[in-house]
Amino acid sequence: MDFEDTPQEAAFRAEVRTFLAANAEPKKRGVPGRARHVGAEELARAKRFQAAKHDAGLVGLTWPKEWGGRELTQIFQVIYNQEEEAYAVPRGVFEIGLGMCIPTMMAYATPEQLRRYVPKALHGEEVWCQLFSEPAGGSDVAAVRTRAEKNGDTWTINGQKIWTSGAQFSDFGIIVVRSNPDVPKHMGLSFFFLDMKSPGIEIRPIKQASGASHFNEVFFTDVKVPDSQRLGAVGQGWRVALTTLMNERLAIGDVPRPDTEDLLELARAVELDGEPAINNVSVREKIADMHVRSQGLKYTRFRTMTALSRGQTPGPESSIGKLVNAAKLQEIASFGLDLLGSAGMVMDKDLSPMQAMFQEALLSSPASRIAGGTDEILRNIVAERVLGLPGDIRVDKDIPFNRLPSGKR
């Protein structure tokens, strides 16, 4: 057991460090997470950084050399991400395009299309988004209602997508739609890529419960897409969508804040019964409980990285990270507020200890138990794919989609 890089990994890490030192600013201490609001200036900066990263050969590390990749194992991507964590790098703009959309294109698009789209995506000239979720879908990702009807060589799309990150600044998108509602759910889907500037697309930001707006609703009214932009066969859209979902970015190192260290800092800063709260036995036990969860996840990631380093593919066990982190975040936030007594409710950067980090987390944390797979879906994944327990009883397998009970919501 050791925590050392192999010589090849060490050389790569040095290369990444050199690049980042020359092209990015180190993060400032105490600034939680990355900003997810992307304005015009942020977008321009992100594009410049992506171009530099591409020029440095640091984009598409695991991809074929044909597309500018380096055909490395996933551990190198992890190393890149680890190093980037220390820098205030504009992120979130290209992750979905390069992590999910372009890999799907590579599997299904024509060579001409790839030559047209891949280089610009890699270089950051064009941004992509992913249009899967729908209001009536939620955890049931295949319950797509957005319709696509074919007329000659053109498809007409009507419907609504939701929770689309980056739709407002994306140039292209990949979309899964229902091309045949008369067959069972998974069989009537088709998959396309499309121009996000097409007539009939309307993008509206969603205001979240926390007050922030990180996502969009996207409405489709008679949006035309040529059949040549179909990916996969008609009716095989679910299979294509699974390709996309398999490529979800390996979550590494994204520990939400406040975490244990922040709780420790808070407990040192405030008083309980006339002494620092850190001396309170109950507070200490809570910090210990949170610490062992945080550290347990950290070293679980190290075990995953070891597997990657040996060229193995990490399994669905990596899904425990979000499950644990999301609940922990809400628990730490709530506990932090309790520590402050009635002043815990105050969300004022000047008055609240630690710049109201705990209060903001209290309001945003419910989303982390839902987005990217609810707690319930993740437990199902662990139970079925890791432990091998049976799937839930499916009543929707053999019924035409348009005859499934759907409720009012």
Added chain:
Amino acid sequence: MDFEDTPQEAAFRAEVRTFLAANAEPKKRGVPGRARHVGAEELARAKRFQAAKHDAGLVGLTWPKEWGGRELTQIFQVIYNQEEEAYAVPRGVFEIGLGMCIPTMMAYATPEQLRRYVPKALHGEEVWCQLFSEPAGGSDVAAVRTRAEKNGDTWTINGQKIWTSGAQFSDFGIIVVRSNPDVPKHMGLSFFFLDMKSPGIEIRPIKQASGASHFNEVFFTDVKVPDSQRLGAVGQGWRVALTTLMNERLAIGDVPRPDTEDLLELARAVELDGEPAINNVSVREKIADMHVRSQGLKYTRFRTMTALSRGQTPGPESSIGKLVNAAKLQEIASFGLDLLGSAGMVMDKDLSPMQAMFQEALLSSPASRIAGGTDEILRNIVAERVLGLPGDIRVDKDIPFNRLPSGKR
């Protein structure tokens, strides 16, 4: 809001107190729960007490006067039970017979049978038991495999029942059996009462994980039962069984120990960091958490009693009592051991604080989360019958019983 009896209730309570003072010994402080081992002496004492109780008119309070009952509302039974709690009364011998078996007989047996069996049951001369559970059944009570085949006017029973309380000293039993395995599960059952001394019945005590033996396995080998002892129509056994289950004794006042007060006593008795553990903030929080659960249940029972007092029937909400108590018992026991440090493992009445009550509860508490409905079944009951949520998807409704998948256990 008040906690007073109505004049009629107060008069009845006085009557009960007079009876108990004359016929029973008050409980000794510090003796946890009631003994559930019933030997010959205990059985004789129980029968004597039951006869006295019957002679005093305190048996079958809610029953028709025809059978010696008093046609009172259920609150009077609750009052009787409350008062009896303070006395070291032999219990557990007649509860199942009078609470479940005889009410089922009353609903289905002939007048001649009732004249033969009911008075002796009420007076405590004959003891009854209930034979429903089977090794392969568990939570799925209707998954009965014990077979009954008819030949002329006689049924022959083969199979095995489990978790039968009191089988070893019972004179009669009620049993649900499978009379037709070729129809779906709930449709092929029939219901009988039988003589527990019949040839072919073998009773073996079950040793539980805690080391105690409160239950039996009962094996049936070619046991003959006349058709005249059938209760309800052939194939209607499930309906009869539901009658029995509806009559499960109203659980009231049976708070398992150790409870909050015991934890408080333990925390006063032992030291942490050189002072009584009760001064430890974390210990205090745990005691408070347990107290609000205990008291919440206590006052929930008071609300139920108010409904009973008004002549209303308590709903399935009373099932929360066992759900909360069982988990609380295991949590208190485990916490109590932790409080003692490494000596928490020691289960010695002389060495362990509070006569090893916590250690014994640690070992017995897993049963309380299972017996009488598992945590999981109880949550289903609350969700479906209280909150009105849909039942689980049933795959066993329309399939002949003998074609259901059954697994190896």
Added chain:
Amino acid sequence: MNFDFSEEQHQLRDQARRFLTEHSTSKRIRQVLDGVAPYDRAMWQEIAAMGWLGAAVPEEYGGAGLGHVGLCVLAEELGRALAPVPFSSSVYLATEALLLAGSEAQKDELLPKLVAGDLIGTLAWAEGTGNPDPARIKARVSGGKLTGVKWPVADGGLADIAIVVARDETDRIVLALARLGGAGVHPEALNTVDPTREQAKLSFDGVPVEVLPGDGWETLIQVLDRAAVLIAFEQVGLAQKCLDMAVAFAMERHAFGRPIGSFQAIKHKLADVYVATELARSNAYFGAWALGVGAAELPLAAASARVSATEAAWLAAKENIQTHGGIGFTWEMDCHLYYRRAKLLGLTLGSAPWWKDRVVAALETRNAA
């Protein structure tokens, strides 16, 4: 055994439910959420007109004399409806403090106005972070004038009078009655996790006050105990409403061809919420009884009610969002309003650890007796 509300109290509840369903709508709550107004003045006036503000005030001071149990009934409904009015500050805190410790002159002057809704009152104990603790009180009354900074003060920006916990010249803790409209009082609105209930920082700079008779800290604790029972009813009302919303959504919303409420993950989650809510309700009932008859058990009953209700409201509010999924985390759905309020109510009289300690302290006192 009669451990339930009376027939009249059930009628009061029905009346309150009807009124609040009609008036305390999402739209009107969101006016306050969005900062259009610090509270719903029209609702306040109608509530006053119905006599709710004086439910537990004796008739001699203009109250309805329904007793505290009647007030508990109203509290549950106000909590359920997220009513955006300064009810708890003015009724549970200021009015109760005056009832307990006001001079006759103060009661005669102020209670009728509080009951009529013409005055809004509050109570200011906190001075920044921390739970109630006499050692933290730095505000001082000297020569009849109050100087100090109190925050957070519920409804401090809109109240007309405040009972302020302070020290007198001899360092004793006293309750000082301050009029908030005049010179020397500097209110500053605070941003909180729940903008539907106004909170302020109040700076006093030599403001003339009247000191209430009696031991200030003792009165404060009595007021907090009473308010804990009443807020517990608000929390129970809120928890029940969240459970109702979650159940209704789980019946309607379909996934994988079936209502999501048919999945055990949802069923058992909501069963747990039900259990927590029922335990909290029963603990709150005991608090109502103790409050109603002025029982010696009040400190234990109040602390138990608060601990239980704080847990239930938080669980119900967060799992209501979870049951709704993504849509439950949008601004336009009301789930977050309950989530915000649940946390606010759990903090407003001091947080759960402090009340847990009070539970055990009361148990110790009881067992020692």
Added chain:
Amino acid sequence: MNFDFSEEQHQLRDQARRFLTEHSTSKRIRQVLDGVAPYDRAMWQEIAAMGWLGAAVPEEYGGAGLGHVGLCVLAEELGRALAPVPFSSSVYLATEALLLAGSEAQKDELLPKLVAGDLIGTLAWAEGTGNPDPARIKARVSGGKLTGVKWPVADGGLADIAIVVARDETDRIVLALARLGGAGVHPEALNTVDPTREQAKLSFDGVPVEVLPGDGWETLIQVLDRAAVLIAFEQVGLAQKCLDMAVAFAMERHAFGRPIGSFQAIKHKLADVYVATELARSNAYFGAWALGVGAAELPLAAASARVSATEAAWLAAKENIQTHGGIGFTWEMDCHLYYRRAKLLGLTLGSAPWWKDRVVAALETRNAA
């Protein structure tokens, strides 16, 4: 990044798994449970013959020199197999204490015998209830003779030697090496929640002892930290075994026409057990690393591993019974053996609250540095 066992260590694990599957059977464990023997002597001798007792002992003392990480591999398998042998007392406690603080003469004499299994050792720190605390140590060494009462002492009734925590004439805490066979030592078997691991009360009445060099308390803490990592591996092995049993049962057992493992109530319960076990495993790995390289992080790593593993083992053991239902609570099923052992392991080095405090103390030290 190489945060996994090596190829050789994986082979060691496979070998251990095979041996223990064959030998540490339910039948043989139940011989000890039923009191037929205080431990499985035959298994002990075979384990000694395979060199496991000296896995982390340098070759100069007859050890295998596999290092502590190798010992961690064995610990996981021993915990998984509920091996009814005094391994933890003799190896993690007595051997480690001698390695850390024994004189050269003591090491030369005793380590080879401990490695060979000819001597069984243990360490006696507790004197009744409470977690490790120098203030509780009353046993005293005076004039080279030990007097006092220690309990519970793991394997105290069968060990040949014990390292006893005591005070010397100057009240300093020392470790005293006592031979247990002779006069003045009165062992008394204790009934515990897990009879498969012998525990005793040892009364010393003027027993000649050798005092180990160095600060006794400091050495004790170092031994406890090391043992915490090793016991954490036993707990992880036990948790994983319980999870495996529960999953297998849930696949086989049918109710309502389907495997009970298809119900979300069971699926999600077992997913939670999996999560707790994986977190515990990862924390234990970090402990193994710290133990293996003698890192300064050992106190934090050890306390974290222990807290995490104690939680996982308890959860896995109790939910294994729950998953099995009634049959899981019968004497003849092995579920209760794991439940008993899980609680025993969670107490044997001091209970979770003490170790949680050590986690935070270590964090404070680290952050102060």
